[in-house]
Amino acid sequence: MHNFEAKAGVFYGVGVGPGDPLLITLKAHHIIQSADVICYLSNQSGTSQARDIAQYSIGSRGTAAIEVAIPMPMSTDRTAANAAYDIGAKRISSHINLGQSVVFLCEGDPLFFGSFSYLLERLSDLHQCLVVPGISSVNGAAAALQQPLTLLQESFVVMSGRHSDAQLEQALISHDSVVIMKAGRARPRILAILNKTKRTADANYLAYIGREREEILTDVSTLANEAGPYFSLFVILKQERDS
Template identity: 35%
Template sequence: MNSKGRLYGIGVGPGDPELLTLKALRLLRSASVIAYQSAIDRESIARKIVSPYLPGNQTEILYHLPKALEPEKAKPIYDKEVEPIDKHLAAGRDVVVLCEGDPFFYGSFMYIYTRLSGEYHTEVVPGISSLMACPVSLGVPFTYYNDILTVLPATLPPEKLTAQLLATDAAAIMKLGRHFTKVRDILHQLGLDTRAKYIERATTSEQKIIPIDEVNPQEVPYFSMIVIPTTQKL
């Protein structure tokens, strides 16, 4: 009998290897195959996070995904990318897919999940998201009591960003990259430029916290966030 392998999607957290959960660590070490993505010509961040824990005898699958691709255009690429994972599972080997942050929170693992979880026993392990890690690294209590929290991709049009920021109590703005200047201008218009805090590569050795007006818009990495914390006085 050739029983099927099991699929695991594990959140590996924001960057600090110590922010892996005990469950993610156990599953990571249990599987014969690990899979992870990276940008072409770049080291995989997810693999780097777990590298201190790898037993060294696992088959590794690296896949490349174009960044910030519209979901409709990404579909055929994902259909293709899941094939090696599918083959290992069909051959009875367990596969752990490494996911930066949390697997179901703006994560590319969801593409693998929707394609393979119907076919194979699948388990997903939540991870420490940048949404929780960034306020902690900044030292700002984030949301409290009856606060509304809104998570906004910086890719949204300025009028939508403005309307959302006006209607919420606390916010996180993600995917800043080349949208930083637009966001900074909106924060100034709304008088939020000192309350808003900028952080990049939170919890890693390269973490930087920079006042909004001192950030170089040309050098804003993908792994950056603006946090607008609660105004409630605790």
């Protein structure tokens, strides 16, 4: 028999998927239900996307858990972000030292562009850490589009809007399937690069996958040339595919 309850004194990185609460795995649900402490990143007002996704699992617990919100600065300043992770790691460590189980909720998968990675780096030498994988936004996007990410000998690469123009251009020229995550602020730049590499017709744009505000656009030529939401990505697939 598997024991799906969170173990005392263990730090868990738990993926809660791209947005639909029903895409949380059974294992993640049981770990969230049994943990002593539930931790997540939040904005300065205390709102957390990861917690919102996991609300059903948290709300259906028999007893309330201790909740620890780690406020993150809304900027690209890594110094400020690292300071927030340092503070968060110390708070998490203090609970683990008391023998409590701590779950960190992470959108998508904890180790795929996941904020959990930065906490794992700080805590793995001090405490036992375990990871519960989750469905990434890349998989969620493919399901929403009902399109395979790659077939047979097609090549596939995942990039980020934080990559340089040259890196994105090279990826679009060299690979059949390209996913560009964290597209928000980089959206105008990405649209220009898609046009330059003649891949605008191959591109799909998705935002808030699996959430009430979900947006799916298969003709990105109609997309406003302005910054978009943080939770958005481009999926670029060949129109003529191997069979």
